[in-house]
Amino acid sequence: MKLLYLIALICLFPQSEENPLSSDNAGPRRSFEDIKREIAGYSDVAKKIIDLAIHGKAQNRSYERLAFFVDTFGPRVSGSRNLELAIQYMHKVLKEDGLENVHLEPAKIPHWERWEESAMMMKPRNYSIALLGLGGSIGTPPEGITAEVLVVTSFDDLHQKAQEAHGKIIVYNQRFVSYGETVQYRVRGAVEAAKVGAKASLIKSITPFSIHSPHTGIQEYQSDVPKIPTACISVEDAEMMSRMSSRGTKIVVTLKMGAKTYPDADSFNTVAEIVGSTYPEQVVLVSGHLDSWDVGQGAMDDGGGAFISWEALSLIKDLGLRPKRTLRLLLWTGEEQGGIGAEQYYKMHKENISNFDMVMESDEGTFMPTGLAFTGSDKARDIMKEIMKLLKPINVTDVFENGEGTDINYWIHDGIPAASLRDDLTRYFWFHHSQGDTMTVQDPIQMNLCAALWTVVSYVIADMDEKIPM
DSSP: OHHHHHHHHHHTSOOOSSOEEOOSSSSOOEEHHHHHHHHHTTHHHHHHHHHHHHTSTTTTHHHHHHHHHHHHHOOOOTTOHHHHHHHHHHHHHHHHTTOEEEEEEEEEEEEEEOOSEEEEEEESSOEEEOEEEOBTOOOOOTTOEEEEEEEESSHHHHHHTHHHHTTOEEEEOOOOOOHHHHTHHHHHHHHHHHHTTOSEEEEEOSOSOOSSOOOOOBOOOOTTSOOOOEEEEOHHHHHHHHHHHHTTOOOEEEEEEOOEEEEEEEEEEEEEEEOOSSEEEEEEEEEEEOOOOSSSOOIIIIIHHHHHHHHHHHHHHHTTOOOSEEEEEEEESSGGGTSHHHHHHHHHHGGGGGGEEEEEEOOSOOSSEEEEEEESOHHHHHHHHHHHGGGGGGTOOEEESOOOOTTTHHHHTTTOOEEEEEEOOTTHHHHTTSTTOSGGGOOHHHHHHHHHHHHHHHHHHHHSSSOOOO
16 A cells, blocks of 8 residues: 555656756755756856956965965975974964864874985996985985996886896886876885895986976885885986996996884864855865975975865855855875875764765866866766856866875765866976975966866855755
8 A cells, every 4th residue: 555655646746857866955856957057057156256366356365375385384294393383374374264163183194204315326437316215215224325226117127137136226217108107116116126135226206307306205115025215316317327227337326315214293184164054064175285295395286285275265255155065174184195194084084974065185286277177976077067167267167087186085985076176287297296396386377267266166066955966
């Protein structure tokens, strides 16, 4: 009888021929055409955000805030005093900006310091090699390691020359294909060299362009493989030693590294909000990370991403807007060590995972924006394409694949829709993790555009009647 009653009840309601999208909020299911009309209705709000960010009183604000920040605190490597002071400063200024629920959430993060380091070519001539130790590397004995160099072009080449490698310093002169593919040499270079008995590894910096500038970054040891010192060298020096080696020239290098790893340090993820008016428990998260490597200023990686995320909340507040859902700013700690701070935040909040509507991270520069990268269902992607149409005034409307980010991947694995800023990466890896990552590479006009895009997208998602479908 109950079954017949349910069938009769269903028949009372006409079925839409259009593609319905489910909602986690109370209310009837709506057609995609209804949702398109709702999004189009944000056109005036989007224009106000764009005008304020690009032409109004907020013009260049994210750039100027960032310049003060990086000039004051400099590089902010995990576990450092600089990072601690930078976090305390952000806690203070977010409160002064009038944002809500500003607080710090504790995290334990790695603490590694490079101290003094050098690489000196002893044969065939005396020459100082440009060097940056890799994060987490062990140091050398005080007197250093002096050994002959073996140059290889790939892991396969290393394995083929395994009989020659014992007791040598391996120099990797791999070809740059893309950051995602070539970075494996930085991450795994020491382990692969140690497997064949090498004393140390020197890796050509992971960049397509160089002005004699080494690039640092994280590397990973394996518990079952001996740890050896490892560092990146400049493109120019790697290629020079490769040419020498190809002529049969014997190369001897003395490597000295004072690197040390200390007990994990106390740190914090920095949080601020605009509390939602209707569904305050539901969250749209916008984020970037405050830590950086210990070279340059960390302006590009990831000062720009962190500060346009702050700017998104500032612009919404300045316009007197309050979305239905809570907009939450997260400034992560310990990202460069593998998203350590974000992982701990996720574990603390994952019991409320269903309340996260969207997670967004900007961590690939704030150069000229080209669109939004997105990870989610086909239904969600269709909605994002409609939202991006609101950015027509600045001609940035594309939706790309792969919205992943180191700090938001934890939510993605649980099926939460995610987005990351897509911009012109032409020059990004020229400066990435190097002394060149300074305020000089930032452009205020481009940051304004990135902030406008970031704000429009996050506000509309937070204010729509229904959550983005998973």
